[in-house]
Amino acid sequence: MTCEIQSAARSAVAAARRLVVKVGSSSLTTAGGGLDRGRLDSLVDSVARRCESGTQLVLVSSGAIGAGLAPLALARRPKDLATQQAAASVGQLQLAHAYALSFGRYARTVGQVLLTAHDVVRRANYRNAQRTFERLLALGAVPVVNENDTVATEEIRFGDNDRLAALVAHLVGADALVLLSDVDALYDGDPRLGGARVVREVACANDIAGVRAGGVGASGLGTGGMASKLAAARLAAGAGIPVLLAGAVDAGAALTDASVGTAFAPTGARLPARRFWLGYAADPAGRLHLDSGAVAAVVESRRSLLAPGVTRAEGSFHAGDVVDLLDPTQRVVARGVVNFDASELPALIGSSSHRLPPELRREVVHADDLVPLPRL
Missing domain, CATH: 2.30.130.10 (PUA domain)
Structure with missing residues (x-):
């Protein structure tokens, strides 16, 4: 792994003209349920500044279920599907409204895009989603994407929004993908236990051979831990898309010079849409x-x-x-x-x-x- 390879992925993220950014539930919601407007506004500040530089940006945002807990007087994230769907139904409105207000401070229009796995597994749906994104971006809007938790069943779920973000990155032809979470980088163990080493650059499989990511970074508000983020980064990098994994608190740096977190260099060639669908999205x-x-x-x-x-x-x-x-x-x-x-x-x-x-x-x-x- 050379310095040129190390810097190339970060440079690609910093220079991307079309970028997908994913943020997790724990970075937007409070432990007691409900949206943390301060955190959401801080994220939007960073996203809006990047948009003002000329970047077309798609935001994949978790948080619908977490945002619906407090309004429904639920003490914690529900485990049964019906209550999750009910919380998502309430929370999705709260989340969309909060984003509309926050981006409105910058005179930015947002569009809500709710997807299920069928929208990328079925070829016709995949093409329709592509057209929707293209038109929103051409009109200068910021698409805010989430899994359609109100109708998704266990059989048709993406599993987590990290994988959804990787699929969306290829679907929209993004130049790079940024994954923001409550962990500031990839570690070779659980940083909460001490002694874990940060992995700053990933250029090949050997760079993550000793990483034990299971459960790291998972919270009670979301479904994705570090294992899901690593899997999403590998998926995107394998399809030719550079990835930056960073903490949501470092969104400003992540979306400017990409100097924080862990950078994943592309390990495969950029695939035509049909071949990507075949390799990564089809069931x-x-x-x-x-x-x-x-x-x-x-x-x-x-x-x-x-x-x-x-x-x-x-x-x-x-x-x-x-x-x-x-x-x-x-x-x-x-x-x-x-x-x-x-x-x-x-x-x-x-x-x-x-x-x-x-x-x-x-x-x-x-x-x-x-x-x-x-x-x-």
């Missing part, structure tokens, strides 16, 4: 296990997957569905559109193509419909 319907030769062909040579390289199939998928491709160690190495139904594959597994009838001699996954996934 896999099954899994194909590959032998080492097939892994080398698919990942290193970027060739199509053929039947002889498949050792096992899992799931109830149909031709045209997206499936994960796993290496012999059970690691997902790629994702692609399968050309066979799950019921057809057992008879093909391990078979040489010349022994199959002509109608079955097609690729299991064609190279044009296959995306290798980075290791970072």
Whole structure:
């Protein structure tokens, strides 16, 4: 890892003309429930200054459920889905109104965009969301994005807004992604326990090999701890987007010279929208296990997957569905559109193509419909 690589990611964040910024619940709400208007105004001050420099900015904001606790007289974040949805219904109005008032101090118009996983998993919805963002940004508005918690069920949730932010960053063609939270950087352990070392630059998988991020930074108001932020940073960096992870209290520096927090250099090439959707947003319907030769062909040579390289199939998928491709160690190495139904594959597994009838001699996954996934 060189100094040039270290500085490149921060420079890219500082110079980004289109930027996605995500802020967590604990940075906007109080422990007792309700919005902390002072924190929200401070965040908006930093965002508005960046917008005034000419940057088009999309803000992914948690906090709807937390904002709804106090108005509904709820002492803590509810665990059951129905009450979470009720709190989000009340809190989302409070959050949107607070942002409208705060950005109004700078004569900035905000637009609310509520998404569910279907909006990025389904190709038609994905394209529609892209058009909405493009028009809002062209009109000079600041889109404020949140998961649509009032209707999202466990089956169609993003899981946390960190992953949502990474997906939105690619969806809008952002030059960089900034993740703001209650932790000021990535550490190799829990900084609350002492002895943890801060990781300032991440350029490859080796830089985070010793990081134990589970639970670090999680609060009672949100769903995302440091593990979710690390996963989101890896997702975005793997798709060619530089990432800065920093504390919300350092938003001013994060959105000016990017001199704070942890910077993640891109580890993969920027993908066309369809290939990103295929690799990171689509919902896999099954899994194909590959032998080492097939892994080398698919990942290193970027060739199509053929039947002889498949050792096992899992799931109830149909031709045209997206499936994960796993290496012999059970690691997902790629994702692609399968050309066979799950019921057809057992008879093909391990078979040489010349022994199959002509109608079955097609690729299991064609190279044009296959995306290798980075290791970072």
